[in-house]
Amino acid sequence: MMTRQQAEENYLHIVNLRKEYKDFLAVDDVSLQIKRGEFMTLLGSSGSGKSTTLLAIAGFLEPTSGDILQSGQTILDKPPHQRNIGMVFQQYSLFPHMTIADNIAFPLKMRKLEKSEIQRRVNDMLKLIELDGFGQRRPQELSGGQQQRVALARALVFQPNILLMDEPLAALDKKLRETMQLEIRRLHSQLGLTIIYVTHDQEEALKMSDRIAIFNKGRIEQLGTPLDLYDHPRTRFVAEFLGDSNLFPGRVADRSGPQTVITDASGRTLYASAKQDCGKGDEVVLMVRPEKVEIETNRDKLTSPNFMEAKVVESVFLGDNYKYKLTSSANQTIIVKKQIHMVGERMLSVGDQVYVTWDPENAIVLAS
């Protein structure tokens, strides 16, 4: 028996899940524990196994091996319609021959609820998604964002144990997508939902999730909070997938001192903090995020041992910040993001010769 605490911490447990197709390993030994009330995002590019994992949870495909437990009980022996897991599909999948109200009532009718109860819950849902008065319309008469909300209401109305969302916002334009992201977050906290959210959009994942599992080639590459993944990527894949990054390939020259010393491909010495997962002689890349790189025009003001001469080759104004692309004297490309603190702050121009520099604490050493 599991204790209550364990059951909450381990509400949905995916155990060594594998899904093989004839010539393709879609999911390769994925294990994941999801807490009750958690917003868990499965992030990855197409074919990384995130959607396959989601479909296995919903019951639409049978795993080759492994298990999926809910509160300690396997759910693999249940057909999809008995799992009581809600799902929002990318194409909304609203029933075109039913009205909005009938769409939302459908799962309740399947559960043979009383007519008055169905009526009440449908009305509550329409209010929740701010579409009261739309009940008698057909899905085709609604905009994409409204259809998305109806799909959400239909998946929530029967109070499922878990809500699965498969790229639910991919078909919406940027503005609407951002509104819906907030809306889904609001519903998540308001209703205490357990959500498993699949997306390929890293920005969306960072913004919405409690934790993110980054999928790559059927495996979970790294699991953690958005902050954790962004600041402490454990692999080069994660560093490159989540956010922008500057990468300097090189070799570990010294691990014995208070700092990790790396000789990069051009022979320059770079420094990172001591707490890195590497040994002397390893082929590595040194990674530093664009917003953690400083730009200095005066050589005498440099304080960090990490610096290089560079020339601005591109400068983009993004409203709240500048994004610069520079080329170092050893022909490495460096991306730098600078917040704008003062109105009229001077922007670097293409061709300017400057120094780029960063604190060793902000550099991370990754296996190449």
Place this chain on the structure above:
Amino acid sequence: MSMQTVSRKRIRLGATRSNKMLLVIPAVGLLALFFIYPIVTILLRSFSEPQWGLQNYAAFFRESAYLGSLANTFKIAVAVTLITLVLGYLVAYAMTTVGSKMRKFILIAVLIPFWTSLLVRTYAWMVLLQSEGIINRSLLYLGIIHEPLQLIHNFTGVIIGMVYTMLPFMILPIYATMASIDPGLMRAGANLGAPPAVVFTRIFMPLTLPGVGAGSIMVFVMTIGYYITPALLGGSKDTMIGQFIAEQIQSLLNWGMGATAAVVLVTTTMIFFVFYLKINRLERRAS
């Protein structure tokens, strides 16, 4: 400036519109010569032969033999529509569920009859269905029956031949509708708690209704006016209106009565077709 552009554009559009009217003339001419003129001639003959008046129509609706062939036509059309609907729905459904190779195979099997002469195929059925034919022989040999079944020159023969001929016209529209249904809807249904049978009856089937409507009306209308198959496989008791018209004109040289029956046939067909269009339009507005 922008006003000028607009008005210039409007003028140019006007010019192309009258050009387009010119381009339509050959098509309209063709239609007038080969479709409108013959239909008007038939219509006139039904009122004018042997003399002007409504006597042909009076006779057609008074004479039970004439009305009988009309009733018989409807009976056969309804039966053929229902049977092809059941068979066609099953075949179309099978096509949506099997793999792509099998689907292509079924599709070709459905289409092959289109590439063979109808006459040849109907004669082939005569060979199969006659009392000395392969079906009766096999059944006799297997001991299932003790004397040959009468499968031809009667109602059964017409039904078998017509169902065979009409089946593709039922399968294709139903299959097209089924193929256009988003399979995600069935997944959504299951996810929301509907067992497979309920997903089929509450989600899949209602969405196939436009195809069912199109296929049914097509088969019904085509069957009403069919001639070759009932003429070759039917008996003298079960003549359809097409045969009646041919008999009146070819054997009895009674152009007036033949034309009258033709007008009745075309009118009935039109009524059904308008009815279908109306349903279709309602459905499209709803979906």
